[in-house]
Amino acid sequence: MTLQIRKLDSSAAGFKQTLDALLAFEESTDDAIEGAVAKILADVKKRGNAAVLEYTNRFDRLPNGGAASVDVLDLPVAELRAALDALPQAQRAALEVAAERIRVFHERQKRELQGFSYTEADGTVLGQRITPLDRVGIYVPGGKAAYPSSVLMNAIPAQVAGVGEIVMVVPTPDGVKNQMVLAAAALAGVTRVITIGGAQAVGALAYGTETIAAVDKIVGPGNAYVASAKRRVFGTVGIDMIAGPSEILIVCDGTTDPDWVAMDLFSQAEHDELAQAIMLCPDADYIARVEESINRLLPTMPRQDVIRTSLTDRGALVKVRDMAEACAIANSIAAEHLEISAAEPQQWADQIRHAGAMFLGRFSSESLGDYCCGPNHVLPTSRTARFSSPLGVYDFQKRSSILFVSEAGAQTLGKVAAELAYGEGLQAHARSAELRIKAK
Amino acid sequence: MTLQIRKLDSSAAGFKQTLDALLAFEESTDDAIEGAVAKILADVKKRGNAAVLEYTNRFDRLPNGGAASVDVLDLPVAELRAALDALPQAQRAALEVAAERIRVFHERQKRELQGFSYTEADGTVLGQRITPLDRVGIYVPGGKAAYPSSVLMNAIPAQVAGVGEIVMVVPTPDGVKNQMVLAAAALAGVTRVITIGGAQAVGALAYGTETIAAVDKIVGPGNAYVASAKRRVFGTVGIDMIAGPSEILIVCDGTTDPDWVAMDLFSQAEHDELAQAIMLCPDADYIARVEESINRLLPTMPRQDVIRTSLTDRGALVKVRDMAEACAIANSIAAEHLEISAAEPQQWADQIRHAGAMFLGRFSSESLGDYCCGPNHVLPTSRTARFSSPLGVYDFQKRSSILFVSEAGAQTLGKVAAELAYGEGLQAHARSAELRIKAK
Numbered sequence: 001m002t003l004q005i006r007k008l009d010s011s012a013a014g015f016k017q018t019l020d021a022l023l024a025f026e027e028s029t030d031d032a033i034e035g036a037v038a039k040i041l042a043d044v045k046k047r048g049n050a051a052v053l054e055y056t057n058r059f060d061r062l063p064n065g066g067a068a069s070v071d072v073l074d075l076p077v078a079e080l081r082a083a084l085d086a087l088p089q090a091q092r093a094a095l096e097v098a099a100e101r102i103r104v105f106h107e108r109q110k111r112e113l114q115g116f117s118y119t120e121a122d123g124t125v126l127g128q129r130i131t132p133l134d135r136v137g138i139y140v141p142g143g144k145a146a147y148p149s150s151v152l153m154n155a156i157p158a159q160v161a162g163v164g165e166i167v168m169v170v171p172t173p174d175g176v177k178n179q180m181v182l183a184a185a186a187l188a189g190v191t192r193v194i195t196i197g198g199a200q201a202v203g204a205l206a207y208g209t210e211t212i213a214a215v216d217k218i219v220g221p222g223n224a225y226v227a228s229a230k231r232r233v234f235g236t237v238g239i240d241m242i243a244g245p246s247e248i249l250i251v252c253d254g255t256t257d258p259d260w261v262a263m264d265l266f267s268q269a270e271h272d273e274l275a276q277a278i279m280l281c282p283d284a285d286y287i288a289r290v291e292e293s294i295n296r297l298l299p300t301m302p303r304q305d306v307i308r309t310s311l312t313d314r315g316a317l318v319k320v321r322d323m324a325e326a327c328a329i330a331n332s333i334a335a336e337h338l339e340i341s342a343a344e345p346q347q348w349a350d351q352i353r354h355a356g357a358m359f360l361g362r363f364s365s366e367s368l369g370d371y372c373c374g375p376n377h378v379l380p381t382s383r384t385a386r387f388s389s390p391l392g393v394y395d396f397q398k399r400s401s402i403l404f405v406s407e408a409g410a411q412t413l414g415k416v417a418a419e420l421a422y423g424e425g426l427q428a429h430a431r432s433a434e435l436r437i438k439a440k
Numbered sequence: 441m442t443l444q445i446r447k448l449d450s451s452a453a454g455f456k457q458t459l460d461a462l463l464a465f466e467e468s469t470d471d472a473i474e475g476a477v478a479k480i481l482a483d484v485k486k487r488g489n490a491a492v493l494e495y496t497n498r499f500d501r502l503p504n505g506g507a508a509s510v511d512v513l514d515l516p517v518a519e520l521r522a523a524l525d526a527l528p529q530a531q532r533a534a535l536e537v538a539a540e541r542i543r544v545f546h547e548r549q550k551r552e553l554q555g556f557s558y559t560e561a562d563g564t565v566l567g568q569r570i571t572p573l574d575r576v577g578i579y580v581p582g583g584k585a586a587y588p589s590s591v592l593m594n595a596i597p598a599q600v601a602g603v604g605e606i607v608m609v610v611p612t613p614d615g616v617k618n619q620m621v622l623a624a625a626a627l628a629g630v631t632r633v634i635t636i637g638g639a640q641a642v643g644a645l646a647y648g649t650e651t652i653a654a655v656d657k658i659v660g661p662g663n664a665y666v667a668s669a670k671r672r673v674f675g676t677v678g679i680d681m682i683a684g685p686s687e688i689l690i691v692c693d694g695t696t697d698p699d700w701v702a703m704d705l706f707s708q709a710e711h712d713e714l715a716q717a718i719m720l721c722p723d724a725d726y727i728a729r730v731e732e733s734i735n736r737l738l739p740t741m742p743r744q745d746v747i748r749t750s751l752t753d754r755g756a757l758v759k760v761r762d763m764a765e766a767c768a769i770a771n772s773i774a775a776e777h778l779e780i781s782a783a784e785p786q787q788w789a790d791q792i793r794h795a796g797a798m799f800l801g802r803f804s805s806e807s808l809g810d811y812c813c814g815p816n817h818v819l820p821t822s823r824t825a826r827f828s829s830p831l832g833v834y835d836f837q838k839r840s841s842i843l844f845v846s847e848a849g850a851q852t853l854g855k856v857a858a859e860l861a862y863g864e865g866l867q868a869h870a871r872s873a874e875l876r877i878k879a880k
């Protein structure tokens with residue numbers, strides 16, 4: 001069965017409306033999920049471990065009648081190391097290369113943010129101090145969607161930032177542990193692993209229990225319950241962005257092997273039916289060749305059903321006037337992943353203002369970045385690259401302003417502050433500044 | 441009437457529970473407000489300017505039967521400049537000094553974040569690019585709580601970041617414009633001012649209308665309707681933190697004039713009844729002197745009713761064992777404003793991990809920082825300094841990862857990525873990496 005992927009032309013009437021409709025993704029909120037999550041969180045906040053244990057035994061169907069206490073749900077750190085040691089050699093080596101490259105990139109990120117201070121002529125010192133968070137929680141999904149690469153991408157930036165405690169929660173449905181996930185935790189510097197999941201794990205991390213200290217921030221992907229719980233605890237703790245469906249946008253000049261581009265579209269589409277894969281290209285003949293590649297390669301893919309649905313429902317091959325127009329459209333899409341698959345990619349990259357990550361040149365497939373180039377694979381989705389950034393070391397640090405006003409500084413600044421404070425009707429502010437001014 | 445401010449002792453039984461209870465602040469959500477805001481936002485999204493006009497005429501009680509169209513609610517930029525020119529000279533000079541100092545500090549912030557890239561031995565280039573947001577909205581409250589300093593603090597970082605369009609919305613209840621706010625907008629590089637407010641203004645900025653282009657991020661303080669609207673549009677646009685009540689924590693070694701400390705506590709307490717002002721000090725005699733100052737100075741304050749309620753309900757003077765314990769407690773409080781009012785402040789500052797802004801030494805009153813030192817006065821409240829930062833240039837910039845994989849790089853990275861992708865069951869990812877590997 002030939003796949004009917006949408007073909008659009010930027011010169012056609014109504015193109016902008018068609019594209020907007022294709023990009024539109026309204027996250028539905030499910031009242032049943034919202035209600036269940038609110039109840040679980042309130043229960044965990046009130047009853048602590050007793051609630052966590054009940055929900056875990058029930059939802060994760062733990063064997064042998066369930067766990068007897070939350071304490072036994074802690075995995076000894078030795079078990080993480082054992083999981084790493086037990087991996088097939090090739091897998092272990094790949095995981096180690098990935099972890100090391102991710103660490104190198106994020107250490108470079110850390111070096112950029114060192115804080116600063118400067119001293120003014122009158123001795124007043126102003127500055128900004130950077131400090132790591134004390135304790136963070138990393139949520140890792142259990143079951144089939146358990147991704148060791150995600151453990152590396154979430155935990156290593158925290159470790160590089162200098163976070164003291166990195167607490168990973170991962171449910172073990174039916175008691176099954178994913179050994180590659182545990183091995184990744186060993187490599188990524190996770191300091192504690194608790195085999196709990198769902199809204200109850202988010203609640204335990206946010207509020208703390210008798211045996212689980214409350215964290216300062218929770219990151220990592222999860223299902224609709226986890227996403228809802230993270231939204232609800234935001235403010236009590238920090239959270240990362242709630243991710244929408246994953247997206248790839250390929251801007252192609254028509255010089256890349258069309259099989260490569262087709263497979264890159266598949267690699268996004270295979271994530272799930274809602275994933276979005278779009279190509280922009282000025283060459284109509286090339287677009288036809290990519291379509292031919294898609295239809296020839298699709299039957300060879302184990303996840304072809306997911307790919308077919310994703311590409312049919314949300315994919316598109318778009319004929320554009322030229323590469324400059326492709327870049328303008330790419331800016332309006334602000335894609336999570338942007339491949340510029342072109343012979344001379346830099347000239348087009350210079351025209352891009354909004355993208356989570358840019359993959360430049362035909363050898364830079366998104367899949368390389370997903371696993372092991374070094375930059376983070378947690379990226380802003382759903383056009384949020386207009387205003388937000390990849391997950392990074394900076395997400396595990398915060399800034400404090402430093403103000404040391406000298407006696408001389410207080411004389412001049414005090415008059416300015418008092419003038420403005422009186423103007424705003426805040427007399428105690430004004431008096432507080434004036435008290436520091438010496439009578440002449 | 442003597443003010444009964446709470447006096448606590450860190451050595452007393454149950455101190456931690458008492459302090460936790462004092463710090464606790466549960467933001468109530470009002471179902472009536474939530475419902476009204478949801479309706480207004482949906483209406484603005486659907487009907488655009490027509491809805492914005494109706495709500496503005498109704499809620500802001502505009503004179504002469506209200507505005508005839510949204511277009512007339514735009515303030516000409518010349519009017520901002522005229523407001524600046526018409527200010528009393530002392531006020532204008534103070535505003536200019538403040539704007540200039542805020543700009544200098546934030547330019548230093550911008551210099552810290554330059555992005556980076558590095559080239560590996562095989563020619564692979566990895567990096568991070570920093571770009572400003574295209575368009576931001578600054579919400580400025582109207583009426584009595586209209587603060588020109590807030591215009592400077594929100595707009596100047598955006599301007600320094602290089603944001604192209606800075607759109608300020610400010611309601612004009614009963615048609616009254618605050619001239620000092622307009623003057624501040626002129627100084628802060630605001631590119632457009634629209635005299636609308638409330639949830640309808642947030643909706644117009646987030647979704648755009650026929651004549652108002654949608655922005656990428658909305659910052660600035662507002663009432664409960666505005667806060668609710670910002671929360672609801674988050675995701676469509678970025679937002680800053682939703683601020684809780686303002687807080688000051690003063691760690692004092694007992695060597696500062698007690699009148700100064702009392703006035704610093706007032707300067708926080710005068711903001712509103714929910715503001716929180718706490719002092720930690722190891723010297724019981726000094727605490728008594730501060731209390732005496734409070735009671736002597738309070739009757740002289742125009743906003744004494746607000747101060748009295750705030751200090752009675754949420755304030756405290758806490759006797760601690762020593763300054764080291766004061767620092768430990770300060771870390772657990774993670775205050776928005778932390779004054780270290782001491783003869784040798786640096787040694788104590790070195791022990792602080794969590795604070796929005798630190799004011800070091802007895803001349804560094806919070807009020808100086810609120811107006812004109814240079815660092816931002818928009819700071820994390822309600823213990824969120826554990827994981828978040830002052831408003832800054834970085835809030836108007838975002839990062840994009842850059843990945844340029846060389847042909848040689850694709851050979852080695854491709855094998856690593858494929859190994860891990862197969863391990864995660866994502867075969868298209870693996871194939872996409874393998875296609876770039878040359879057959880030997």
